[in-house]
Amino acid sequence: MKTSTRNERGATIVEVVGQIDLGSSPALRKTLLDSLKGTDRLAINLIEVKYIDSSGIASLVEVLKEARRSEKRLVLFGLTPAVREVLQLTRLSTIFEIRENEAQALEA
């Protein structure tokens, strides 16, 4: 798994590429929590994520909780079938703010 981060229209966008699993989720968790510190609005691009497991889901939940605590906004976009299916299995589809693409993720 690799991530890259950039700023766009007042938001920070983290693009995740690869598989999120027990081996890679600690690095993802750290990247996301660090990025959240420096922004009011974090958008995570998951279009290149072909696999996510429960440890990756737990990292996303942790970032969401931290965003709520610090009154920031977290948006996920570009969900692949693999990501959608895991969110459904864990009944988290309605907990996250989910958008189709970057343009929508950056809208108000």
Next chain:
Amino acid sequence: MKTSTRNERGATIVEVVGQIDLGSSPALRKTLLDSLKGTDRLAINLIEVKYIDSSGIASLVEVLKEARRSEKRLVLFGLTPAVREVLQLTRLSTIFEIRENEAQALEA
């Protein structure tokens, strides 16, 4: 592996999707030899072939020999790195007529 066949500007185009190996190359061989019977010009689209082994290469060589024998034309196009590498390893890169894409494959 799956194939689909269509006719375009006097040529027959066979599109191959998937992996060509010991298990799938007999079906590919048959499809290509059958297609060659009904056309003067056979173009094989390999853009969706992520794997080919020596049995797949042997099938292509067999079709090329049959094309030469019956004075027909055989063109390969859309070669992925995997296909290019195997043609290089087997020193067959210059034996086949190779084109970038369908438009070029259908040119005179």
Next chain:
Amino acid sequence: MNFHLRLVMPSHPCFLPVVRAAVGELGSIYGLPDEECRGITLAVDEALANIIRHAYKNRYDQEIEVYCEAGADRIEFRLLDRGEPADRAKICAQPLNAEALSGRGTHMIKSIMDEVRYEQVPGGNQLTLSKHLPG
């Protein structure tokens, strides 16, 4: 086809992508649609991650055996380890909860597979995961 396949891997997370790649291909050999291939891959991966974290307590140099057998009507995985046996009372013990930072793996395994069985066998702990195949 009534064939079986066996894989012995170190209890290190870096090998999980290897097993996932193999399980995904196995599913499609046996005619499972893409979503179910992803499902069994997820279930096996979650089960292996649990073995690494809970049975072997993150010791990465132990051994896990993955046995796969498929018949006409189902595909079955048996995972074998020699670590701490699972406490049955903890499996799916935490209800699925939007706030929790853990406790989802065993729920996912259970909702994906048709049968999930934790047992102790002479060789260690055995987890059986089985899934019906499409007619």
Next chain:
Amino acid sequence: MNFHLRLVMPSHPCFLPVVRAAVGELGSIYGLPDEECRGITLAVDEALANIIRHAYKNRYDQEIEVYCEAGADRIEFRLLDRGEPADRAKICAQPLNAEALSGRGTHMIKSIMDEVRYEQVPGGNQLTLSKHLPG
């Protein structure tokens, strides 16, 4: 990492995609660039196809063991079968020829791997394929 992985598969071509998927992932774990991952995948696949066709003469219900060990400087595959031993005189015996319909597999294996060794061992026939890893 000095770890090993073992896979026991039936001698049926339908399992070749499973092994290829696993070998490709293994290569990238050990830092091989994409082209070399594809290379070792091809070499192992060609070697397995040869075992199925030549050692087992297309009997699909036999067993092949694939053992993979990686150390700091190389990744090694050992393939074990209990079929006909390979006749060393036939390995790479046919020169690469644009007209031939066979005889390319062993040449590809040899040009991809750094070491290729056919031996008879107590358990059967062993083919060792090894490749240096990037520093």
